[in-house]
Every structure is written in C-alpha cells, then in structure tokens.
Amino acid sequence: MWEPLNEKFKKYPARMRVAQKMIELGLSLKDDGKIYCGNLKISDNALANAADVDRRVIKATTEVIENDPDLSNIFKNIIPAGTLLKNIAKNLNLGVIEIEVTSENEGILAAVTELISEKKVNIRQAYADDIETKEFPLLTIITENPVPSDIIKEFLSIKGVNRVSIY
Known part of the structure; x- marks a missing residue:
C-alpha cells in the first residue's frame, strides 16, 4: 500500500x-x-x-x-477500525498484552493467540501496528481477563518478539 x-x-x-x-x-x-x-x-x-x-x-x-x-x-474505501480498548482496559477489568516485534514477525499473531488460548483466556481485541510506519511496532492484545505473568517467558521465546508487557 x-x-x-x-x-x-x-x-x-x-x-x-x-x-x-x-x-x-x-x-x-x-x-x-x-x-x-x-x-x-x-x-x-x-x-x-x-x-x-x-x-x-x-x-x-x-x-x-x-x-x-x-x-x-x-x-475512498478506508473505514475507521473502532475503539482500541487498551487505555480503558483496567477500568473494564480487561487484560492488556503489548508485544514489541521485529521485522521478522511472520506467525507471531498465531503463536501469541495459541499461547493465550492454552491459558483459557478469551481475546477481545488484537491490534498490530504497521511495520512500515512504526520503528518499534507493537502487537496489542486485549483479553477478557488478565493473563498470568508466567506467560511472558513463553512469549519471549517466539521468534521476532523483542519485548513483552502485561498489565
């Protein structure tokens, strides 16, 4: 594009x-x-x-x-994506996972959602920055409930993941 x-x-x-x-x-x-x-x-x-x-x-x-x-x-065909719940997640008792990715990010979304699914946590939203417009693109996942912090090590083992924040 x-x-x-x-x-x-x-x-x-x-x-x-x-x-x-x-x-x-x-x-x-x-x-x-x-x-x-x-x-x-x-x-x-x-x-x-x-x-x-x-x-x-x-x-x-x-x-x-x-x-x-x-x-x-x-x-003429662009449509707004809607509200990103990241900044109000805490008020709604939702979890937020931010994952900084590298340019080698093929399959990260699939791997991340699989790990979250294994923890029996539902995903409400997933938002990924465009790697061509952001120096440090983020994959932001909003979950129905906060995920356990022990999952950070598992996220970091995924190829292309630089940093993980959970809150």
Missing part, C-alpha cells in the same frame, strides 16, 4: 504526512471531496493540526488523491 503513496508524494513530504495521518486515523475521502471519519466530517484545520502541516496542504493532498484512480480507490 505504501509504494503508490511514496511514489506520488515523494517530492511533497507534507502531503505524505497528511496521507499517512489519514490512514493512521482511518479517515476517508468521500465523493464530495471532504475527509471523513465514518460519517463525521473532519475539518481541514483539524487534520492540518494533526499532521503538522498548513491547512492548504490538505486541499492539495485531496486533489492529488481524487485525480489518481489508484489512490482514490484506496482513500
């Missing part, structure tokens, strides 16, 4: 920041030329502040997207 963006915006880093912020937040470009999060219209000023660019860069970015069929197809 990043290759067409890099190609289109390589000479325009501010526009690239806008496109990355749109993807990060699940913002789409609708047929009216406006940016939305679901059905909520996002102001150019709000997105400009979030992407740390001038407001005029938003319009320039949306024009490029609208005039490129490949980019338009991507950005």
Whole structure:
C-alpha cells in the first residue's frame, strides 16, 4: 500500500504526512471531496493540526488523491477500525498484552493467540501496528481477563518478539 503513496508524494513530504495521518486515523475521502471519519466530517484545520502541516496542504493532498484512480480507490474505501480498548482496559477489568516485534514477525499473531488460548483466556481485541510506519511496532492484545505473568517467558521465546508487557 505504501509504494503508490511514496511514489506520488515523494517530492511533497507534507502531503505524505497528511496521507499517512489519514490512514493512521482511518479517515476517508468521500465523493464530495471532504475527509471523513465514518460519517463525521473532519475539518481541514483539524487534520492540518494533526499532521503538522498548513491547512492548504490538505486541499492539495485531496486533489492529488481524487485525480489518481489508484489512490482514490484506496482513500475512498478506508473505514475507521473502532475503539482500541487498551487505555480503558483496567477500568473494564480487561487484560492488556503489548508485544514489541521485529521485522521478522511472520506467525507471531498465531503463536501469541495459541499461547493465550492454552491459558483459557478469551481475546477481545488484537491490534498490530504497521511495520512500515512504526520503528518499534507493537502487537496489542486485549483479553477478557488478565493473563498470568508466567506467560511472558513463553512469549519471549517466539521468534521476532523483542519485548513483552502485561498489565
């Protein structure tokens, strides 16, 4: 997905920041030329502040997207992923597992969910950072109940796992 963006915006880093912020937040470009999060219209000023660019860069970015069929197809079909429960898990008596992964992360999600399943704990959410956008990508698992801390050693034995935090 990043290759067409890099190609289109390589000479325009501010526009690239806008496109990355749109993807990060699940913002789409609708047929009216406006940016939305679901059905909520996002102001150019709000997105400009979030992407740390001038407001005029938003319009320039949306024009490029609208005039490129490949980019338009991507950005018109983005949907927000919903609420990540990580920051409110404690209030809801849920468990949180954060696993920092390396670029060699093939099969980590499967191995992690298998270990959690063996402990008879249900998974409520799983969220993985994009390895192309984060220096230290995290796999975040929200569980129905906290997992026992002795599972950390088992997580660390999985190839591609750098660090594990459980709370």
